[in-house]
Amino acid sequence: MLKKRIFILVGITISIVLVYLLTLVGNNPDYVIPKRATRLAAMALIACSIGYSSVVFQTITNNRILTPSIMGFEAVFILFQAFIVFLYGDKTFQVIEQQTNFLFSVVLMFGFALILYFALFRKRQVHVYFLLLVGLILGAVFKSMTSFLELVIDPNEFAFVQRYLFASFNNINTNLLGISAIALFISLLIGTRILHKLDVLLLGKEQAITLGINYQRLVQISLLLIAIQVSISTALVGPITFLGILIANLSYEFIPSYKHRHTILGASLFGIILVVGGQYLVEHLFNMNTTISILINFVGGVYFIFLLLKSRRL
């Protein structure tokens, strides 16, 4: 049953990937296919990070309708984008290169997470929900600061900021992709080493401690890995963690196993299917007139309502 389901998912993933890569190529396959392959690599990598970080985040918060975005990562990212446009106006892109922007975004988001964790975890036995609450409130503060900046800047410059409000795979910088890929891959690799401990955590915090889990340390490592993955994915393609709630829950429904190595694999595959499928629609059906964020938000929103309606499972 488990193997069969995973095979089905892998099958669908491979077909979608092939369809995306090889159909409707047009007259210039030598140009189009490598470009699509790059985009594909980015999508697969990010889908895996989102899959991992969402499932792990839901385990440590013991809640199936949260994603790491509740911690305010994306709010930090957008505030930073609004702030540089506020500072430099229409000269933004001459002053700050894409690489520098990426680097600063990652450092800011990761730094934000570190400060949050260290400030709160210095005192032992802080409840994870307290951490979420602080993240949520700071996120709201950053969002209103962003709104303020957007109000002050020139409406034309506002368009620059707006670009960052939606995730996009259309123009990915290949240099950045290389570095991100290495960082995400390493963090995922380290991440696989704690999966068996996270399985025990599903029995509840107390039960996990009595079975020999160092709860505090496990939560800290998980949150650090999540911070790395979310910062890099967000800096690379924009706010996309909303995808997490969708793919994590699809995986719980479809994969008949509680083990993290199975649910995370499932979530990652669902992620690839949705992102690549969505991107295919954006490119060919909507002719780039919409963004993948809107498509996935639409699907995700419908699914979220469905989840709420059958809330006995939450």
Added chain:
Amino acid sequence: MITVKDLHKKYGDHPVLNGLNIEFPKGKVISLIGGNGAGKSTLLSVISKLIDQDKGQITLSKEDITNISHKDFAKRLSFLRQSNFTHIRLKVHELVAFGRFPYNRGKKMSKEDKQKVEEAITFMELDNIANSYLDELSGGQRQRAYLAMILAQDTENILLDEPLNNLDMKYSVQIMKTLKKFARKQGKTVILIVHDINIASQYSDYIAALKDGVVQHFGTTDEIIKPRILKDIFDIDFEVILNRGCKFCLYYN
């Protein structure tokens, strides 16, 4: 042997443990009794490293428990809490197998692991529901599944917070007999919170009576089951009846 010295714990401004001292003898069944809010559950939580004490020291075979890693601690002491819940769909045998986590750390189960899991399942008479999902079971069956997990963990010290919750009389008696056998045959120390005073009186070797965050009375069962002491603990009148060499408490008036 577990020794607790001068244990203090506050929740906010509300003190729960007020300089509690006790020495739990090895290889015995020890019941903790006391009214609601006397600090029984908190005591067990601190001993099992779930929460930190504000002050005081706990030693396990003369070793301070703060110096023992969680990993090693789980092989020496197990604790079953009052209410257990998980939102994942888990089969009974999968839950029981978690009891072996301290030994295999999530890697493949060894022969010994498998054997212990089998034994625990058979012992709790769960064989015919071993492949059922936990959420399809009755409260009592689920409680037995969790107890089987604790058995599979196979530790020298077993702490149980109201293990008879949800169990009918047959299983209550069976579990108390089991715990007693563990103490006698395998020298395990069993510390449990019991609300049924007659169960405590029948099956425990020692009784510790808690009140206001300290151990008010501690002694052999015979020493504690006395109207004067019970009244001091629970603030109601007790009548102790001797029947076939056993003491029964009457308190329904």
